[in-house]
Amino acid sequence: MIYIFSVLPLISAFLIFIFGRIKENISWIIATLCSFILLIFSFLTIFSNKVLVYTVGGWKIPFGICLVVDKFSSLFLIVINLITFLSLIYSFSYMKKYDRLYFYYILFCLLLAGLNGVVITGDLFNFFVFLEIASISSYALVAYKGGKEELEASFKYLILGSIGSSFILFGIAFIYGRLSTLNMADISNSLEFNYNKSSIIFALSLFIAGLSIKTALVPFHAWLADAHPAAPSPISSMLSGVVIKVLGVYGLSRLIFNIFGFNYNLSLILIFLGTLSMVVGVLLAIGQWDFKRLLAYHSISQIGYVVLGLGIGTPMGIVGGLFHLFNHSIFKSLLFLNAGAIEYNIKTKNLKEMGDLSKVMPITSNSSLIASLSIAGIPPFCGFWSKLFIILAAFMANLKLAGFLCILVSLITLASFLKVQKYAFLDKTNKNFQDIKEVPFSMVFSMSFLAILCILVGLFFPLVKDYIIEPASNVLINGKDYFKVILN
Amino acid sequence: MGIYFLCLVLFSLGVWCLFVKKNLIKKIIGLAITEYAINLFFILLGYKIGADAPILEKNNLSIVSVDPLPQALILTSIVIGLGIIAFSVSLVMRLYEKYKTFDINKINNLKG
Numbered sequence: 001m002i003y004i005f006s007v008l009p010l011i012s013a014f015l016i017f018i019f020g021r022i023k024e025n026i027s028w029i030i031a032t033l034c035s036f037i038l039l040i041f042s043f044l045t046i047f048s049n050k051v052l053v054y055t056v057g058g059w060k061i062p063f064g065i066c067l068v069v070d071k072f073s074s075l076f077l078i079v080i081n082l083i084t085f086l087s088l089i090y091s092f093s094y095m096k097k098y099d100r101l102y103f104y105y106i107l108f109c110l111l112l113a114g115l116n117g118v119v120i121t122g123d124l125f126n127f128f129v130f131l132e133i134a135s136i137s138s139y140a141l142v143a144y145k146g147g148k149e150e151l152e153a154s155f156k157y158l159i160l161g162s163i164g165s166s167f168i169l170f171g172i173a174f175i176y177g178r179l180s181t182l183n184m185a186d187i188s189n190s191l192e193f194n195y196n197k198s199s200i201i202f203a204l205s206l207f208i209a210g211l212s213i214k215t216a217l218v219p220f221h222a223w224l225a226d227a228h229p230a231a232p233s234p235i236s237s238m239l240s241g242v243v244i245k246v247l248g249v250y251g252l253s254r255l256i257f258n259i260f261g262f263n264y265n266l267s268l269i270l271i272f273l274g275t276l277s278m279v280v281g282v283l284l285a286i287g288q289w290d291f292k293r294l295l296a297y298h299s300i301s302q303i304g305y306v307v308l309g310l311g312i313g314t315p316m317g318i319v320g321g322l323f324h325l326f327n328h329s330i331f332k333s334l335l336f337l338n339a340g341a342i343e344y345n346i347k348t349k350n351l352k353e354m355g356d357l358s359k360v361m362p363i364t365s366n367s368s369l370i371a372s373l374s375i376a377g378i379p380p381f382c383g384f385w386s387k388l389f390i391i392l393a394a395f396m397a398n399l400k401l402a403g404f405l406c407i408l409v410s411l412i413t414l415a416s417f418l419k420v421q422k423y424a425f426l427d428k429t430n431k432n433f434q435d436i437k438e439v440p441f442s443m444v445f446s447m448s449f450l451a452i453l454c455i456l457v458g459l460f461f462p463l464v465k466d467y468i469i470e471p472a473s474n475v476l477i478n479g480k481d482y483f484k485v486i487l488n
Numbered sequence: 489m490g491i492y493f494l495c496l497v498l499f500s501l502g503v504w505c506l507f508v509k510k511n512l513i514k515k516i517i518g519l520a521i522t523e524y525a526i527n528l529f530f531i532l533l534g535y536k537i538g539a540d541a542p543i544l545e546k547n548n549l550s551i552v553s554v555d556p557l558p559q560a561l562i563l564t565s566i567v568i569g570l571g572i573i574a575f576s577v578s579l580v581m582r583l584y585e586k587y588k589t590f591d592i593n594k595i596n597n598l599k600g
Contacts, residue, residue, distance in 0.1 A: 125561050125564075129564060129568065132568045132571075132572075136568075136571055136572060136575060139575060139579075140575065143579060143582075146582065147586075148586045148587070148597055149597050149598055151579060151582050151583050151586060152583065152595055152597055152598055153598055154579060155512070155576070155579050155580070155583060156598075158572070158575070158576050158579065159506060159515060159519065159576075162519055162522075162572055163503065163506065163522070166499075166522045166523065166526055169526050169530075169565065170499070170526050170529070173526060173529050173530045173533060176530070176533060176557075176558070177533040182557075226598045230598075
C-alpha cells in the first residue's frame with residue numbers, strides 16, 4: 001500500500017483539474033482530504049515493525065523499481081504530510097483574493113506527490129524524477145503571484161535549481177556507468193568492493209554539490225532568500241519547512257550514510273558546510289527589515305544546525321540533527337504563517353511599518369512569540385532540546401569551536417527575534433491599527449495547532465524522541481545495514 | 489575515453505553560458521546545453537560500436553546489443569528537460585512584459 005503516498009496526490013491533482021473549474025471550493029476539499037488521508041497513513045508507518053518494501057510491477061529487487069519505507073522515511077513522511085495539511089487549511093482563507101485557484105491546488109498536489117515520492121523511493125533514477133516533479137512545481141508556485149519580484153525570484157530559483165538537478169543526474173550517470181545498477185540497496189552492496197575508484201568519488205562530489213544547492217547550504221544559498229519570501233505564505237512555509245529538508249537533507253543523509261557509507265572526510269565536509277551556513281545565515285538575517293526575508297535567512301542558519309548534527313556522526317549528534325529538523329519544520333512553518341497573517345491584514349512585510357499588533361491580533365502575536373522562543377532555544381519549547389543535543393554532541397566529539405559557534409548563533413537568533421517581536425507586536429508608538437480584526441478561522445486554526453505542537457513537543461520530548469526520532473536515527477547509525485535489510 | 493571527455497567539455501560550456509551570459513534567452517540555451525550534454529553522456533555509456541538494437545529473437549539469442557536501460561532513462565530525462573525549458577521560456581515572456589528587457593543586469597529588484 002505504500003505507493004499510495006505518491007499515487008493519491010497525483011490522482012487528486014487530476015480530479016481537481018476536472019472538477020475544480022466547476023466550483024472554487026471543490027479543489028480545496030479534494031486537496032485537503034488527500035493530505036489528511038496521507039497524514040493518517042504516515043502516522044501508521046511508525047507502528048510497523050519491519051521495513052516496508054513494494055516492488056513496482058512485481059519485478060525482483062535489483063531489476064525493477066522498488067519503493068521502501070523504513071523508519072527514516074516515516075519521520076520525513078510525517079513532517080511532509082503534517083505541514084502540507086496545515087498549509088492547505090491555511091490556504092482556504094489566505095488564497096481567497098487570487099483567482100483560478102485550481103491551478104494552485106493542482107501544483108500543491110504535484111508538489112506533495114514529488115516530496116512523498118522522493119522519500120519512499122528505493123531507486124536512484126526514480127529519486128531524480130520525483131525530485132524534478134517537486135522542484136518544477138515549487139518553481140511555479142514561487143511565481144504564483146505573478147508580480148515583478150516573484151517572477152525574478154522564480155527565474156533565479158529555476159536556474160540554480162536546474163544546475164543542482166543536472167549535477168545529480170550527472171552523478172547518477174557515473175554511478176550507472178561504473179556499477180551498472182540503479183537500485184539504492186544494490187549500489188550500496190556493490191560499493192563494498194569498488195569504493196575507491198576515482199569515478200565513484202567524483203560521483204559522490206557531484207551529488208554533494210547538487211544536493212547542497214537544493215539544501216541552500218552557504219556557498220550555494222543565493223536563491224533561497226529571494227525565492228522563499230516571494231511565494232505566497234502557505235507555500236513559503238512548505239518551502240522552508242519541508243522542501244529544502246526533503247530534497248536536500250534527506251538526499252544527502254540517505255546517500256552519505258546508507259549508500260556510500262559514512263567516513264571521516266565526509267564528516268569534515270558536512271561539519272564545515274553546516275557551521276558555515278549556521279554562522280553566515282544568521283549574520284545575514286540580523287540586518288533584515290523584511291519579515292519574510294529575515295525568516296528565510298534564518299532557515300539557512302537552522303539547516304546549518306541540522307547538517308552539523310548529522311556531520312558529527314555520533315548517535316547523539318544524529319539524534320540532535322534529526323530532532324532539530326523535525327522541530328524546525330514546525331516552528332519555521334508557524335513563523336511564515338504568522339508573517340502571512342500580518343500581510344493579510346495590513347498588506348506589508350516591512351517590520352518598520354508594523355507595530356502594536358499584539359492587542360488586535362492576539363493569536364497571531366502569541367503563536368509568533370512561542371515560535372520565536374522555540375527557534376531561539378528557550379528551555380520549555382521544542383527548539384531547546386534539539387539544540388542542546390547538537391551542542392553536547394559537538395563538545396563530546398571534541399569540536400569545541402563548532403559547539404561554541406552553536407551557542408553564539410543561538411544568542412544572535414534570540415536577538416534577531418526579539419527585534420521582530422518588538423517592532424511587529426509590541427511597538428506602542430504606532431497607533432494606526434486599532435480597527436483591524438484577527439484573521440479568519442482557518443488561518444487561526446493552523447497557527448494555533450502548530451503553536452500547541454511547539455509546546456507539546458517541548459514538554460514531552462522524550463516521547464517524540466523515543467517513538468519518532470530514535471528509530472529514524474538508528475537507520476542512519478547502522479549505515480550500510482540498509483542494503484542487507486532490503487536485499488533479503 | 490576521449491568522447492566522454494568531450495561530453496564534460498559540452499557540460500562545462502553550458503554551465504559557463506549559464507553564469508556568464510547576461511541575456512535571459514541565452515541563459516536558457518545554456519541550460520538546454522547542460523541537459524543535452526548529460527543525456528549524451530548517459531547514452532554513450534550504454535553504446536557499443538557495431539551493436540544491434542536490443543531485440544531478442546527465438547533462434548538468435550547471442551546478438552551483441554546496446555544497453556537499453558540508458559535509452560529508457562534518457563527518454564524520461566528529455567521529457568523533464570522539455571518541461572523545464574517550456575516553463576522557463578514562459579517565465580521569461582512574463583518577465584519581458586514586466587521589465588521590457590532581457591538583460592539580467594536591469595532585472596535587479598531583489599538583492600540575493
